[in-house]
Amino acid sequence: MKKRVSVLLLIYVFIFSFTSLTTVFSQENKAKTEFQVKGFHLDLRIQVMTPKALKSFAKELAGFGINTLILEWEATYPYEKHATISNEFAYTRVEVKSFIDYCEGLGIDVIPLQQCFGHVEYILRNERYGHLKEDWKEISQVCPLKIEDNKALFKDLFKDMASMHNSDYIHIGGDETYLLGHCNACSAKAEEVGKSKLFVDYMTTMSDIILELGKKPIMWADIVLEHPEAADDLSKDIIFIDWNYGWETNHFGDVGNLQQKGFTFWGSPAIRSSPDNWYITNWDKHFNNQRDFIPYSRNAGYKGMVMTSWSTSGIYGLTVCDEGYKVLDMQQIRNVYPLSGFRILIASYAEALKNKGAIDPERFVISYAAERFGLNEKDVAELWRALSISRDLIFKGKPLAEIMANSNTAHEIFYKLKPLKNKKEFEHYRLINDLRQFYLATYQIETMYNSVEFSVGNLEDLKPKLEALKIESKKLDKRFKKLHQGFLYDSEIEDQNNIRNLAFNILYNRINKTRN
Known part of the structure; x- marks a missing residue:
């Protein structure tokens, strides 16, 4: 009986020692x-x-x-x-x-x-x-x-x-x-x-x-x-x-x-x-x-x-x-x-x-979209698709039509998705993409304005497009202000809107010959 107890005690000591060493090594490795x-x-x-x-x-x-x-x-x-x-x-x-x-x-x-x-x-x-x-x-x-x-x-x-x-x-x-x-x-x-x-x-x-x-x-x-x-x-x-x-x-x-x-x-x-x-x-x-x-x-x-x-x-x-x-x-x-x-x-x-390894961006976004926005299984994958769509610099050589098509696809996805919670956060994604679309539409007009075929007779063709963008610009300003009130100072919000609109306003004034 004593021999059996001794054996059991030795086994217990071994298990305890092994567990303690494992814990120490684990903690050292974690550190x-x-x-x-x-x-x-x-x-x-x-x-x-x-x-x-x-x-x-x-x-x-x-x-x-x-x-x-x-x-x-x-x-x-x-x-x-x-x-x-x-x-x-x-x-x-x-x-x-x-x-x-x-x-x-x-x-x-x-x-x-x-x-x-x-x-x-x-x-x-x-x-x-x-x-x-x-x-x-x-x-x-x-x-x-x-x-x-x-x-x-x-x-x-x-x-x-x-x-x-x-x-x-x-x-x-x-x-x-x-x-x-x-x-x-x-x-x-x-x-x-x-x-x-x-x-x-x-x-x-x-x-x-x-x-x-x-x-x-x-x-x-x-x-x-x-x-x-x-x-x-x-x-x-x-x-x-x-x-x-x-x-x-x-x-x-x-x-x-x-x-x-x-x-x-x-x-x-x-x-x-x-x-x-x-x-x-x-x-x-x-x-x-x-x-x-x-x-x-x-x-x-x-x-x-x-x-x-x-x-x-x-x-x-x-x-x-x-x-x-x-x-x-x-x-x-x-x-x-x-x-x-x-x-x-x-x-x-x-x-x-x-993570001890590398994070999987797609898996993370899918999980985040479900938990943060309450999106269903199909829609979480769509959010990842919208975020991972190529957003190229125009001077990189990709055709403007292809760049605009990518932006349009992202736009369609962002507005198709209907978050159940944290809607203000989701609205940032929409606004960020809409600002890009506004920029691309402005650039398209600027490209026409700078083409070798452009002459004074083409000015009237561009004015309706510019007027439509001016209306859109004011809407974007309001959306930006609404999303950032309390986050940025009001004067900073106004300044940021002015900076963002600068290129468009210069183009608008030049084509419309605005003197005031």
């Missing part, structure tokens, strides 16, 4: 494959959200399991010592603090993003900072050799950000420094030590400020990947974000090389990026970006994932006067549909973070 940072990047350069909309959006992100929000305030931030930078949509410091406290209550860490090298048009447009420019006609980038003046400015801005944000991190930008080595002094320096050293020396100064503040610096990885020669001089405390919006891995350079040097990487796909604009939303591109890049990043040992969503490309056209090339105003070149229309892509991102 290795789980992203520590599950983030979202919020771009407030244009399409500025109201404080109420910001909190509502943060609550939804928290529900999706997002634990980090990188906030690119740009000129909406209420700077104290440098109030010149803040624009008409700037939040108050009470609003900023209230939002950060609200996010922290949801378990979301708010990381401020303060550009300090390129993409600083919102700073350099002001005469107060004009002496920092790399080029006197270009306001996108500071000259990295004006180190003491830059250090004084950005130390103030970083300290301001640190005083309002409790996060351990500050993102210092550093991407797309297209003018690197451009001015005479920088050109000579780059010739002497290389572009990598020119970039690294400057960003080391900026990152040292962050470290002195007791924070950890984050940088976009593109420039150091393109010019990695001096990377060893950078602090290993810097976290690099490899942004990839659907291209091959190692697009900018060899990530593994920098990882071997001891640098930590996070990844960034996108739900709004080029060539998206008012008239093109590449749904399939963004779904596939999540499908491909997130599993790759997990396998490559990236510690975090941050979904980007760009309101614009960050390239601007300038309105200037001839007195010293003074910048009066600047207008973004690329405009896209607001963030409000892309909940399905955010939900897909959340699901992709949970």
Whole structure:
């Protein structure tokens, strides 16, 4: 009997030990494959959200399991010592603090993003900072050799950000420094030590400020990947974000090389990026970006994932006067549909973070359509078909008739489907596609207007078509306003409608010879 008990005890101990070890290994494996940072990047350069909309959006992100929000305030931030930078949509410091406290209550860490090298048009447009420019006609980038003046400015801005944000991190930008080595002094320096050293020396100064503040610096990885020669001089405390919006891995350079040097990487796909604009939303591109890049990043040992969503490309056209090339105003070149229309892509991102493998976009959309909109088995497949229809740029060479036919097919599907719930969200799909149809109809008239056969005798033929589109344009304006009231400021809604209608209005006035 004792022998039997002993055997049973040994079996029990073995089973318990095996189960415990399995659990430990499982937890260790999960820790290795789980992203520590599950983030979202919020771009407030244009399409500025109201404080109420910001909190509502943060609550939804928290529900999706997002634990980090990188906030690119740009000129909406209420700077104290440098109030010149803040624009008409700037939040108050009470609003900023209230939002950060609200996010922290949801378990979301708010990381401020303060550009300090390129993409600083919102700073350099002001005469107060004009002496920092790399080029006197270009306001996108500071000259990295004006180190003491830059250090004084950005130390103030970083300290301001640190005083309002409790996060351990500050993102210092550093991407797309297209003018690197451009001015005479920088050109000579780059010739002497290389572009990598020119970039690294400057960003080391900026990152040292962050470290002195007791924070950890984050940088976009593109420039150091393109010019990695001096990377060893950078602090290993810097976290690099490899942004990839659907291209091959190692697009900018060899990530593994920098990882071997001891640098930590996070990844960034996108739900709004080029060539998206008012008239093109590449749904399939963004779904596939999540499908491909997130599993790759997990396998490559990236510690975090941050979904980007760009309101614009960050390239601007300038309105200037001839007195010293003074910048009066600047207008973004690329405009896209607001963030409000892309909940399905955010939900897909959340699901992709949970998946240990690659998400299946079609299966996800079908499931989302059934659960979110109450669509039946047949209709859920139709929603996927509408979203995955090709949406080509016109200059890519595909015949306009074929492009218009694809848009018409999507239009028919969106209006055939009848959601049982969350109808406002579904209305965004319809409006996004209808804006594309309006654009294509305008382009068709513009093509006739620019044909070699066009003469004064053809003007009257185009006027009825333009009048019909003008009526449609006003309807679209009203629909856009209705969907975005409370999400964007009213003046921002009006501005977005004006930007979207600009090309049509110019064409309309030219053909109708409007003088008033």
